[in-house]
Amino acid sequence: MTADPTSPLHAWTDGLAALAPVLAVAERPFRSQLTVRVSDPEAIAAAGSALGVPFPSTPCTFTTGSGPFGDVEVLWLGPGEFLVVAGPGLQIAIEEVVRDALGTARGSVVDTSAQRTTVVLEGPLVRDVLAHGCSVDLHPSSAPAGTCVQTLLARTGIVLQVTGEDAFTVLVRSSFAGYLAAWICDACVEYLAAEVTAPGTVGA
Amino acid sequence: MSSSAQPPGAHLPEHPDFLWDDTEPKASYDVVVVGGGGHGLATAYYLAKVHGITNVAVLEKGWLAGGNMARNTTIIRSNYLWDESSGIYEHSLKLWEGLEDDLGYPVLFDQRGVLNLAHSLQDVRDGVRRVNANRLNGIDAEWLDPAGVEEICPIVNTSPDVRHPVLGATYQPRAGIAKHDHVAWGYARAAHAMGVDLVQDCEVTGLETAGGRISAVRTSRGRILAGKVALCAAGHSSVLAKMAGLRLPLASHPLQALVSELLEPVHPTVVMSNAVHVYVSQAHKGELVMGAGIDSYNGYGQRGSFHVIEQQMSAALELFPVFARAHLLRTWAGIVDVSPDASPIVGLTPVAGLYLNCGWGTGGFKATPGVGHCFAHTVANDEPHPFNAPFTLERFTTGALVDEHGAAAVAH
């Protein structure tokens, strides 16, 4: 017997795609995600080496690297709290490797892969759209690529990564994913009609 | 130009031509009431009227009734859950019903009823429970289904398809609103007429004791000897009590409210909703008066955070879509003193001759006549009135709390 997985936003695939050209929005489902709690610097370093990506030492940033599990990101979630993110299907193996790396250091490793889902947003208007619900200053001078903040987007908590010039990744709790998708679609309405952004008609 | 049969507010009575004279404090009083808000003024009034104690001063650090009395949403009701609470609030409601005649002042008590909406099945259970308790306590209360809600207040969105559908409501027909300035000034004028001194711009800076008994009050306008001191300072109660070495289980929080411009009558009653943290009435002249839950942090700044107002607005528009293009005219905040069980503390203190009336949280206005009456009894007789007897400071030690959180989350 096999069972196909279903992602939290599978019903939103077309709806999110239809936001182009305002924004390119898509769910990136089934990623492996592990919440790692550890404060011991040596253990942190060991875990980084095992994954091929140094853990972020600066709050509100994330790191990327490549190793035995391919491309891996490590997100700073709080002091001594990280989210390791990799491609689908690797969570069990990564959990084992990180647990080994931590050794006897105080800490925990928990598979939280399905706890949150991932939405990627790209396009020149991405900051404008997010600014309708996010109070964090997303100007490149304040939030350069590599930034990773936990904050609120409208009325849901998110983890927000700045991944490129006009590219963001949003991680959202699975039960709030439908709200997030509805919110993004709604926020884009403002930018769907060409006449809205034409000068002299509607204010900035 | 539109014609209007009756200009808004034209039916409202005017204030009288004489209110009170500003007074210089005397050197000594039988009773000094600290705090010239509704509770302080009412206490002084009943001390004079019921107990014949007229050598009384009410000390107010700012202008009379300029604290929470000037900053509340004037909702009056008595449909509380527990016997202890419904006792004192119903006592108060009965006094409200005769207050205009008693004071000879138009306080505009308008018994338009209050709806407490239920939005979840547990809200329904809690509402029915409260209605049943109220009725057994002799308080008018009804349980309404959504159709009944719509009948009382047609502008409430009772559609089942909204985010927080209205599943029913408790209704207290005798509840209502009053005009807060009229109430305060009515008490002030009547107390003044019986000889009570009203001293404004008089901040209490210290409380003196001698032999375990209160002896004097130090103020920004000099030292005043006092046989008894009654504290009625709402949000500032902790600060005052500390002057007598008392620590109180209180936290002072901002509580925000707001008002719209004058609008033609649309809202015939008072609507409260705990689940979405909003309560609304339409005042006598037509302005919508709204309040929200308290801000989370301690604060004496008479100012809250605006996101609380924004959340309140979105909640209000879910319940009342017709409010969309009403305009916010003014926002403000009071300082409410919140106790751990959301019930007041009224009674004696370990310091002889010092009496405490505080912890009313968001419920103080509606209690004004009731607590004034009972607190005056407490001060005059040095023992609590039966209605405030349960609200001792000792209950936090014994555990005999009167937990009204369910009723008081948005208790107005």
Added chain:
Amino acid sequence: MQLIPCPWCGPREEAEFHYGGQAHVAYPEDPSALTDEEWARYLFFRDNPSGPFAERWSHSAGCRRWFNAVRDTRTHDLLAVYRVGEPMPEVTP
């Protein structure tokens, strides 16, 4: 709305934070040794000053870490933030 400086994430909107009341109120070493009065004091009685107040906040929508702050309750000005376990810093309101 205030900006609260989380010791880890930096200044964020107040809406991201959860208020935790007075700081430096330690859980009693042995509650069973306390009188009812002493236990009530721990449970319910807190300072409530008009002025600087050492209190607890949690960056609940951010890094979820508790920290302490000294805030002037009259103005809401945050005079200092510091981590749990650190002593209350000197402040001038």
Added chain:
Amino acid sequence: MTFRTPTGGSIDRNTLLRFTFDGRAYTGHPGDTLASALLAHGVHEIGRSVKLGRPRGVVAAGSEDPTSLVQVETPFSEPMLLATTVELYDGLEARGLSGQGRLSTEPDPARYDAKHEHCDVLVVGAGPAGLVAALTAARSGARVVLADEQNRAGGALLGVDEYLDDRPSAEWVADVVAELKSTPGVLVLERTTAFGMYQDGFVLALQKRTDHLGFAAPATAARQRVWRIRTRRTVLATGAHERPVVFAGNDRPGIMLASSARTFLHRYGVLPGSRAVVFTTNDSAYCAAIDLAESGVDIALVVDARPEAPARLAAECAARGVEVRAGHVVTGTGGAGRVTGAHVAPLGGAPGYPDSVVCDTVLVSGGWNPVVGLFSQARGRLRYDAGLGAFVPGEELPSVAVAGAATGELDLTACARQGRNAGAAAAAAAGFPSGGQVALPVSDSRCTARSGLVLWRVPGDEATSFVDLQRDATVSDVLRATGTGLRSLEHIKRYTTIGTAHDQGKTSGMIAAGIVAEALGVELAEQRPTTFRPPFTPVSFAALAGRDRGELHDPVRVTALHPWHVARGALFEDVGQWKRPRYYPEDGEDLHAAVLRECKATRQSVGMMDGSTLGKIDVQGADAGEFLDMLYTNVMSTLKVGRIRYGVMCGLDGMVMDDGTVIRVAEQRYVVTTTTGNAAKVLDWMEEWLQTEWPHLDVHCTSVTEHWATIPLVGPRSRDVLAAVAPGLDVSNEAFEFMTWRDTAVAGVPARVCRISFSGELAYEINVTAWHGIAVWEALMAAGEEYGITPYGTETMHVLRAEKGYPIIGQETDATVTPQDLGMAWAVSKKKADFIGKRSFARAENNRPDRKQLVGLLPVDPSVLLPEGSQVVETDRVPQPPVRMLGHVTSSYPSAALGRTFALALVRSGRERIGETVYVPVEDSLVPVTVTESVLYDKEGARRDG
């Protein structure tokens, strides 16, 4: 007759806009406001006053106008707008108001939104000071936001025909705006009113984005936007409002502020009337007189209250044939509707008949009030400036500077200099040193406003001397208030209602303060001004609600199985933010029928439900057991790996806070479950203790609530169903005992199966990743088909557990209930030295014999269903209130298994009353009920092992 000038004004005369007012058709032009278009047609009467029903017109040209209230009816009805701020559009329909608006009963179709903006320097006001401030800051490289309430920049320059540096001021403004808009990092917000100033540089501004487009407004664009601006430094260049002088009959239409008349002329090409009397206490009104005279208005007289008229300006008037009468005042006016004449007499002169001057317009200037509302909101102290007759900013604030007329400075170049200094200082403070000097403009203006006489009112008929025109509050009212003994301005404001109307006293507040001070014989400098509170101008409720409406009002949380429930026709219950299936009605079933069917199927065969909303927390670390021992009332550290224990959590007050199961996954790892509603609260509770009290403990908590889909599979045939989908699992009672768990594969998916039961039946709780929830659920449905497997909702779950006497936190408890009250003393450890809540159990109140205890109630008539929430009384007749109440019904259901109704209740001394009859008032009758144990079904627990 038209009052439109042949040329001039910033209007598009080539385009005609049609509109109606009070049902009559008019025309105007793009660039007009409703007020200017009406005045162009000679329409001055806008509405009637709120109390006295007197006609009221247009007093000012902008948002400070106290009187021109209208209801705009198209495209959507909106109450209480000022005609002076409604931009004209084709098809506009409006009507005048008597101080009270009307809410539409139709749903408002417009969009409203909010946007966060961050900047280094926020400049409020795009007059000369604000423009120079913004440009100076922008040239430094700072991120700048410039917000202005008008539809174009310029501020006071919009209302004059001055030349700056030998060219029209509009050109200078256009150049500055062009440079600002082309500078990266600069945002210019037109039609945007900063209405609230809060802490830490938080400023709220409302932008009216599409109102001026009327019917052409795109439906997809937000009509209004609240800008949530977070700035490091703010420059307030909010200007000044002209102040009237109070005199008898000062409320008639046609009586207008002098500068506003000048604004109507220069900005809109509209004359206020044909023949005007100008009444002033200062120089600025002379420009209005001169400009209007040059535009063809017959200036009947300039009445200057000062003993001497300014010589140069008087000469300019004389050159245009305009008489100036110094030392005089307007003492009254005539007219049934619009003003028809002004009475002029010497100030403080001998009694006698004043001169009557025929006119249709009276222009008034009593000086200028700096606009200090935002400064005051920022908690800046105000100071009374006796020369100006107004409150001005009285201190420097750390991050807020004031520039221009808002400081009381009225000379243009000086205002611009203040703007430049403030802009440079703000940018520098934000880390951007100067980037290039902005040249200060020099005006050719003939009038400066500074040299004025402070005059609040002209003695005369006090009952028609209006202080607050909108509230109909007169000098009589003020004097009556001071006569009652009131001294505080706040009291007098409340007595008279001055300053509480739509305009919040923008033109009346200062005058009221002045008249009160005169009446009381005190210095204004000693008066505390009344408090300025947000918003600066009214803001619609919908704008503040923004997008947080409808489905975005409050997030709906759903489980991975939600689509299945919807497809199956489930009806849902809100539990916190979650949607949980309440029951799954089949054809024509109501709640009771569906629940009886679901209960029966589950007790007799097998049912299953979605339990995914239960909170799940992974607790890891060497001290995890010790930690859980402190949080739960019972012992968790002794739990063996592979086993499960039920636990209760209390608050410090000893009252039940939550309950759930704890499974021990490994030596140093537990997973605990919480109730649906308390998941976040319990995790926060754990973190709070760990971080603030016990940081020495080696424990980490991680929420895994949404990682798992949780499916309770319940009933005597659950074992058969599970066996079919979990071939690798030995499901026998011996191999898989009650209160143990196994990791296995269910439907080919890794799963954790727990043998727990909230129904008393043989039951399994299957946990798989949320991604696999639907697939596994469907596999279970398929495997259970032969047993008639029945999905059930929360209602059936409630009945099944109630039959077993299991409480639901929040339904059986209300923060006043201890574990002992619930009959769960067995779950409270007597061995542990301490745990949260333990100390409170020893308090006097907790040891009262008459505490309320959880019991069952069986109505004597087994068909009577007690309403939940009913109270319980002792006697079979209800005495007079207050009636002693024993407790209340917490849960009540018809039971398929019991073949009757039953209830759970909290009853005083309940356990002692078992077997007694008590009474439940239901409507007007008393229902006798028998008190029983809370466990009513399968008391021996025989069913749970199947």
